[in-house]
Amino acid sequence: MKGDIETYFENGQWKNKVEGSARAASTHDTKADAVDKGRDMARERKVEHFIRNQDGKIGERNTYGHDPRSIPG
Secondary structure, eight states: TTTTTTEETTTEEEEETTTTTTTOOOOOOOOHHHHHHHHHHHHTTHHHEEEEOTTSOOEEEESSSOTTTTOOO
8 A cells, every 4th residue: 555654774774664755754773663653654644564674574564544454244
């Protein structure tokens, strides 16, 4: 979904970026700080939050708001 939040490591810093943006929305010294900020951003926007490990692989993924994979029932 457009506007999802991605937390990732780049150039010695942890960053958060909104999908579709060219630049990071926030930078942090620790992964924990970046994850906290990314979670807040995702909750505000009601989108997914992708948390990457330092090697770039997705380590965690959380959905805030509508989950397109959920089954109505």
